[in-house]
Amino acid sequence: MNETKTTDAEIEIAGTGTLGKAMAVLEAVVMAGSPQRFTDIVQAVGQPRGTVHRLLSHLVEEGLLIQGRDLSYEPGLRLLKLAHRSWSGNRFRDIAEPHLLRLHELTGETVHLGVLQETEIIYVDKVESRQAVRMSSQIGKASPAYCTGIGKAALSSLPQPELMRIAAKMKFHPFTAHTHRSAAGLLAEIDEIRRDGHAFDREEHEKEICCVAAPIFVPEHDLVAGVSVTGPAYRVNMAQLAAWAEVVRGTAGKIEEEVRMRLGPGRNGR
Amino acid sequence: MNETKTTDAEIEIAGTGTLGKAMAVLEAVVMAGSPQRFTDIVQAVGQPRGTVHRLLSHLVEEGLLIQGRDLSYEPGLRLLKLAHRSWSGNRFRDIAEPHLLRLHELTGETVHLGVLQETEIIYVDKVESRQAVRMSSQIGKASPAYCTGIGKAALSSLPQPELMRIAAKMKFHPFTAHTHRSAAGLLAEIDEIRRDGHAFDREEHEKEICCVAAPIFVPEHDLVAGVSVTGPAYRVNMAQLAAWAEVVRGTAGKIEEEVRMRLGPGRNGR
DNA sequence: AAACACAGTTCCACATAATGGAACCACTTC
DNA sequence: GAAGTGGTTCCATTATGTGGAACTGTGTTT
Incomplete structure (x- = not known):
């Protein structure tokens, strides 16, 4: 009882x-x-x-x-062992990989791919060097959605009620001076992000680290994710990030499209 | 059971x-x-x-x-997410990391760290480029022990009865022309490895891929592992591998020693 | 349109397997 | 040697998981 x-x-x-x-x-x-x-x-x-x-x-x-x-x-x-298999067999990551590589080549900076999971985003891939995509130390890492570029981008593509539900669950920890301290500020920014189609991280999670991100949204597969280009503030200023916004949006769009195509709605697995 | x-x-x-x-x-x-x-x-x-x-x-x-x-x-x-945490919090990997980097610097080839788990070895780290150690696509991968350098090296440090128990469970799949096809051959080679202190992989798992490996054995912590330097056969011949054997053994030894030190004596062994 | 096959889901009487309070070590510390 | 701490075991109780069978929904065949 x-x-x-x-x-x-x-x-x-x-x-x-x-x-x-x-x-x-x-x-x-x-x-x-x-x-x-x-x-x-x-x-x-x-x-x-x-x-x-x-x-x-x-x-x-x-x-x-x-x-x-x-x-x-x-x-x-x-x-x-289990994680290795589930990572290397992940179709979304697999589809996104070449696009991430291309984005990295265009920008020369670190590219991340992350998936929204309730109130946090989980990194599923990363391209850092000029080499092939590899499981890096960030893979599987979970960061709060409200203070990361990918997180905010992903949130922006959610329908409003879902966004509110998730926002209500957040605990706003002030990582840096620029971190959102409440849902109000975050939601206001989300409105802008919806208009622009991209989000910035202005040293909100880590000092000296900035990024531009764009959402990848495939509701048919419950996929709410994002791509980002990240760099150190001393090398990558806001103007530079803004200049990259378009290509980041383009990459996100292409991934989204290809996911829709390749993971088509009614298909038999295998 | x-x-x-x-x-x-x-x-x-x-x-x-x-x-x-x-x-x-x-x-x-x-x-x-x-x-x-x-x-x-x-x-x-x-x-x-x-x-x-x-x-x-x-x-x-x-x-x-x-x-x-x-x-x-x-x-x-x-x-x-769980795997990320368990990887980044792994003390053994953490201790080994600088040694792997040094070994990579000396050889210029790919360095692996793997742990024996019954009949297979699981890779827990890898240094590939000139960059910092990162979780690569190999991390968490499981390969058979009988046809990998690390696997055979690790097996060689087991007490005979334990070795026999594990060998009995193996299924010998012929990956290449050089793969051991039965326990007999493997056990004979293990004897040599015990004498030499290092093991070779002569294209036994993958064609064109060779390596030298040395065992890391810390029974106090039930740790049976190994390090290896791997390269493509066209670039790394047997003479080269043999020349690296000593430094690989040295690396393994240093890791083993440091693990013993930093992870303290395993309490009064039972 | 009825008949059929097949994949997924739900139901429910039943017994197995999880539960958790309490007792039991082994080893320190006061 | 008494009290404290950390881990392990026991066992009566019943909540939980079990699994055969029945049901639903879809697609295919006749």
């Missing part, structure tokens, strides 16, 4: 029965970034000790976690 | 109650590399339709899978 075991400010509430709890435990360990002791984990997930202990041992057996000699828990390699 | 049985028909047997089954379903979708239909998945995991259906919807709710308009299932982004 106790449906809501809502325990204070913990990691996450289980919504998916056993799996949900297991994932909450996994997340607690992985997101911590350092080996976690049993008690830490119990604390983090707010679940009874017996339960957590069993979940942990199951996760270890599955190779998702490994337990060191000092009994602490760390991420296992199964996650990496 | 970990049964990593990869028969042609079914993916894996659940050993961890509900979580095991959920992971088997997840793996079936991710490893397929293309969107999977419900029936395909049922077939792959060999579980009743009702069960699979519920597991799938839970996995979707958790963001581990996404379901397209055509009802097919694909990997979701949660996996990427």
Whole structure:
């Protein structure tokens, strides 16, 4: 009868029965970034000790976690293996890749591809050097949507009610002096972005880092994403970024179009 | 009781109650590399339709899978996000990184770092260009141990009974003309590797690709790994590889030592 | 248009598998 | 040696997951 075991400010509430709890435990360990002791984990997930202990041992057996000699828990390699497959088999990324390379060639600066996931954007690709696209250290990284070029661009393509729903969930952390501090400012900027078709990041997430971004929106596939060209402020001023806006929009448009074509609506997988 | 049985028909047997089954379903979708239909998945995991259906919807709710308009299932982004964190927080990789960079500088060729996981090795880092270490497309990739330099080097540091146990599980697929076709040949080579302290890959996994590798062995932390320098056969002949053997061994040794130091003694070994 | 096949979804009686409180170590610290 | 801390195990209870079967919706055949 106790449906809501809502325990204070913990990691996450289980919504998916056993799996949900297991994932909450996994997340607690992985997101911590350092080996976690049993008690830490119990604390983090707010679940009874017996339960957590069993979940942990199951996760270890599955190779998702490994337990060191000092009994602490760390991420296992199964996650990496799974992620590699899901990355290299990602059709969206695959389609976008040549376009990202071309954009990089035109600008000479770092190009990012990111997907909106509720309130944050997750980078799925990056072109940095003159070399072939590779999984870089940024891949899989999650950044807040409200202070990144790709994030704001992606948000701008959402229908208003959806935008409001997501905006309501945001926590505005002031990373720099230019970071939006409330939804109001963000929403005002989103209006502009809708008109212009592109978004800027004026050192809002990291000092000395700017970018121009354009949205990629394919609602048929629930895909809300964006491309961006990023550079250090000392090398890339606003005029330069503005000059790149058009080609960034063009790239986003081409990716969007090709995704629509190649992932066409009613198709049988394989 | 970990049964990593990869028969042609079914993916894996659940050993961890509900979580095991959920992971088997997840793996079936991710490893397929293309969107999977419900029936395909049922077939792959060999579980009743009702069960699979519920597991799938839970996995979707958790963001581990996404379901397209055509009802097919694909990997979701949660996996990427988790993998990013577990990669960037990996202490072993972190410690090895500068050594890999140095080794790359000395040789000018691609440097790999891989960890042995039962019968396969999983790449956890790679230095390819003159740039900083980044997560490349190889990260998380799993290759068979018996036909890769790192794999054979890692195997060579195992105690004999453990080696035999793992060797017994291998399936020898003939990738090239030089690939070991049976355990006998592999074990004979392992003896040599133990003497020499390094292993070669003479186009055994991919045509035209060779490497020298050395083992990194830290039993206190259940770490069986290796470093390698890889190059195309036309540029890197056996004499060149042999000349690099010493510096590769040296790198491996330094990493091993530093891991022992920085990750402390593994407590009173049990 | 009826009949059929096939993929996906829902239902529900049933038993297995998860639950979590409490007791139990092992090892420090006061 | 008593109290504290961190991890592990036990086990009665029942909530959870199970899976066969029935149902729906679509497309294809006759």
